Amino acid sequence: MAEIKTKNFLASSQMAIKDPQLRQALEKVGTGFDGARREAIEEISEAKWEEWRLKAREIKEHTIENLDYYLDMLYTNVTKAGGHVHFARDDNEANAIVSKLVEANNIQIATKSKSMVSEELGLNGVLESLGVDVYETDLGEYIIQLAGETPSHLVAPALHKTKGQVASLFQDKLGIPYNEDIEAMAKTAREILRDKFLNADLGISGANFLVAETGSLVIITNEGNGRLCTSAPRIHIGITGMEKVIPSLEDLATFLRLLPRSATGQRLTSYVSIVTGPRRVTDEDGPEQFHLIIVDNGRSKMLADPKLREALYCIRCGACLNICPVYQKVGGHAYGWVYPGPIGSIVTPNLTVLQNAKDLPFASSLCGACREACPIKINIPRMLLNLREELVQPNSNANSTSKFSEDIAAKSYTKLMKHPGILKLGTMILTGLQKPFLKGGVISSVPIPPLSIWTRSRDLPKLPDKTFHQIWKDSLKDNQDNNG
Amino acid sequence: MKNLGTPKDIFLESIRDCLGKNEGQPVIQRGNLSQSTWELQQLSEDLRLSLNKDIDGLTTKLSATAEARGWNVHHPVNMEGILDVISEITKKWGSTDITRTDQEVFYEYSIDSGLSNLGCKITTIARTDLQEDRIRLREDIISSGIGITGADYAVAETGSVVILPRKGLSRLVSVVPPVHIALVRKQDILRSLDDVFLLRRLDYHLGNDMGSYLNFITGPSRTADIEQTIVIGVHGPKEVHMLLLD
Numbered sequence: 131m132a133e134i135k136t137k138n139f140l141a142s143s144q145m146a147i148k149d150p151q152l153r154q155a156l157e158k159v160g161t162g163f164d165g166a167r168r169e170a171i172e173e174i175s176e177a178k179w180e181e182w183r184l185k186a187r188e189i190k191e192h193t194i195e196n197l198d199y200y201l202d203m204l205y206t207n208v209t210k211a212g213g214h215v216h217f218a219r220d221d222n223e224a225n226a227i228v229s230k231l232v233e234a235n236n237i238q239i240a241t242k243s244k245s246m247v248s249e250e251l252g253l254n255g256v257l258e259s260l261g262v263d264v265y266e267t268d269l270g271e272y273i274i275q276l277a278g279e280t281p282s283h284l285v286a287p288a289l290h291k292t293k294g295q296v297a298s299l300f301q302d303k304l305g306i307p308y309n310e311d312i313e314a315m316a317k318t319a320r321e322i323l324r325d326k327f328l329n330a331d332l333g334i335s336g337a338n339f340l341v342a343e344t345g346s347l348v349i350i351t352n353e354g355n356g357r358l359c360t361s362a363p364r365i366h367i368g369i370t371g372m373e374k375v376i377p378s379l380e381d382l383a384t385f386l387r388l389l390p391r392s393a394t395g396q397r398l399t400s401y402v403s404i405v406t407g408p409r410r411v412t413d414e415d416g417p418e419q420f421h422l423i424i425v426d427n428g429r430s431k432m433l434a435d436p437k438l439r440e441a442l443y444c445i446r447c448g449a450c451l452n453i454c455p456v457y458q459k460v461g462g463h464a465y466g467w468v469y470p471g472p473i474g475s476i477v478t479p480n481l482t483v484l485q486n487a488k489d490l491p492f493a494s495s496l497c498g499a500c501r502e503a504c505p506i507k508i509n510i511p512r513m514l515l516n517l518r519e520e521l522v523q524p525n526s527n528a529n530s531t532s533k534f535s536e537d538i539a540a541k542s543y544t545k546l547m548k549h550p551g552i553l554k555l556g557t558m559i560l561t562g563l564q565k566p567f568l569k570g571g572v573i574s575s576v577p578i579p580p581l582s583i584w585t586r587s588r589d590l591p592k593l594p595d596k597t598f599h600q601i602w603k604d605s606l607k608d609n610q611d612n613n614g
Numbered sequence: 615m616k617n618l619g620t621p622k623d624i625f626l627e628s629i630r631d632c633l634g635k636n637e638g639q640p641v642i643q644r645g646n647l648s649q650s651t652w653e654l655q656q657l658s659e660d661l662r663l664s665l666n667k668d669i670d671g672l673t674t675k676l677s678a679t680a681e682a683r684g685w686n687v688h689h690p691v692n693m694e695g696i697l698d699v700i701s702e703i704t705k706k707w708g709s710t711d712i713t714r715t716d717q718e719v720f721y722e723y724s725i726d727s728g729l730s731n732l733g734c735k736i737t738t739i740a741r742t743d744l745q746e747d748r749i750r751l752r753e754d755i756i757s758s759g760i761g762i763t764g765a766d767y768a769v770a771e772t773g774s775v776v777i778l779p780r781k782g783l784s785r786l787v788s789v790v791p792p793v794h795i796a797l798v799r800k801q802d803i804l805r806s807l808d809d810v811f812l813l814r815r816l817d818y819h820l821g822n823d824m825g826s827y828l829n830f831i832t833g834p835s836r837t838a839d840i841e842q843t844i845v846i847g848v849h850g851p852k853e854v855h856m857l858l859l860d
């Protein structure tokens with residue numbers, strides 16, 4: 131699993147707020163992507179947008195309530211198309227499946243298109259330890275791989291970097307002259323990665339959606355790297371969370387309308403690729419093997435809790451990040467793990483350990499902007515309150531607790547709006563909202579780590595100690611225990 | 615290859631535990647999965663009729679959305695017109711190496727001899743089963759400056775060209791060369807994404823293969839990964855042309 135630094139939220143956000151380069155990089159978040167999103171909605175009318183959102187939410191609700199049924203249908207249809215489906219309960223198991231496939235097929239070079247789940251698993255480290263040369267190919271992911279960092283945004287992973295920082299990075303790591311012309315930098319990446327695509331044995335992708343009806347994996351991209359990763363190498367592995375399944379191709383149309391508009395304001399991304407199994411004998415090219423790895427890795431926790439279940443409706447568009455006053459100030463890395471922003475504050479504590487991420491549910495002014503922006507109308511503020519409640523009084527559902535948190539939040543929110551100064555705002559987010567859980571002075575007594583500790587992303591994850599066979603046997607045993 | 619990881623039944627049982635439910639069909643079936651093939655067929659026929667009545671309207675709509683998404687849209691009226699457009703592009707890019715797929719549209723509009731006369735070298739995706747031929751072909755695609763394909767559908771709502779994989783069609787022709795030219799027949803223009811999926815679903819439920827790679831192309835390759843600044847032409851084509859043919 132990718133290294134978890136959720137405990138450092140307070141210190142990290144303070145560092146972030148004081149980092150002028152990050153300030154500069156984050157400046158455009160509210161106007162850039164979010165401005166484009168608003169324009170796109172205006173173009174098709176609020177009423178139409180609302181209609182699509184309701185439809186999408188209904189589809190997600192229905193699918194998650196019947197997740198077992200649709201995963202089974204997906205399995206049947208992927209298999210029918212000649213692909214393989216593997217289920218992984220956790221990161222170790224998912225990494226073991228990939229390792230097994232890498233070894234069985236003598237993989238030397240792998241290219242990856244963007245996959246947040248693979249970040250969750252720390253998959254690159256695992257591949258490297260197996261001697262595989264692995265290349266991230268999405269421009270943003272390529273940048274952070276070179277820098278040895280993790281993504282700071284769901285859609286634009288290198289959003290925290292200024293062009294000057296990217297230019298220095300390229301100069302450093304690629305040995306080319308410093309040039310902060312963005313077009314020139316994109317061209318450099320194209321030239322370097324072109325070769326890798328064509329020589330790779332393995333292409334790894336995430337999935338934006340899985341279609342149960344046809345057994346298809348859908349990826350939505352702009353650069354073309356996703357198409358190359360899934361077309362040129364002889365093996366394609368898709369890795370994704372179990373919540374990504376939707377019932378039918380017809381449902382897909384609704385999500386194709388919502389996701390690009392919410393993410394970048396685009397009416398549709400440049401590419402939508404719908405992959406169904408490996409290449410057929412009659413196809414001229416395409417991978418000979420198609421493997422789909424469906425990952426739980428803690429999602430069950432949210433599935434089992436009716437209060438948190440709707441967090442699984444998320445389509446990772448990033449709209450709630452772009453609009454969030456806290457994200458806009460502290461950026462993505464402060465959140466300490468793979469998923470930042472408002473939805474990250476719910477998902478991260480559940481996929482990792484709530485007690486170690488107890489600042490995250492408080493990293494919000496509960497202003498409600500995220501819920502407004504969310505194409506699936508996910509009630510993020512309510513779930514944040516639920517998590518706060520759980521932290522204050524574990525195992526208690528007393529109404530008074532949530533009322534308490536809400537009051538605090540409402541008060542802090544008013545304060546925030548009165549003092550929009552950047553540093554002040556940041557400090558208040560950090561101190562005001564945290565107060566009930568931090569005795570006076572704790573924040574200042576938290577030793578501030580050197581910048582490198584929290585900007586450098588993660589160490590190589592360890593390979594699982596157990597063999598694949600052991601893990602499988604253990605998981606069988608665990609399951610019997612649970613059932614018994 | 616056997617399935618790795620947690621066996622399916624165990625994985626699904628654990629999901630049912632989380633949901634507190636038993637195995638079985640959803641209580642309420644979502645409408646579109648209970649549609650019969652007959653229903654889909656009716657819908658498709660209605661769709662075809664309504665599309666055929668509105669080819670001009672759809673062409674206008676598609677031209678507008680496609681241009682907004684970054685396509686260069688052309689309306690050549692005859693063979694000569696098509697060759698003119700392509701020849702302009704080869705001149706602009708100083709590139710005469712062309713790879714084209716082997717799709718139906720090229721039998722209706724045989725551009726090869728015309729392009730050869732213009733001094734272009736044309737590689738056609740040969741319908742081959744030989745591994746060596748395939749490897750050579752891949753190298754040809756990589757070295758070409760322009761890729762030309764047909765389109766199975768075009769979508770007026772989104773400005774997209776949709777391509778289905780099959781024999782004679784390499785996935786790489788429309789993504790590897792720096793320029794992509796798509797020949798679109800006006801009778802293949804659909805109104806919306808829903809239309810595409812209706813037709814694909816009908817085909818699938820009639821027992822035909824879904825195909826390994828249904829590809830929507832909507833403008834050139836682009837990125838906004840550095841400072842949210844849009845750059846055109848990252849890993850895919852920098853310039854894309856759509857030729858609308860009667």
Ligand code: SF4
Nearest residue numbers: 444445447448450504
């Ligand atoms: S919670 Fe909603 S707005 Fe946030 S990333 Fe997920 S889908 Fe997008």
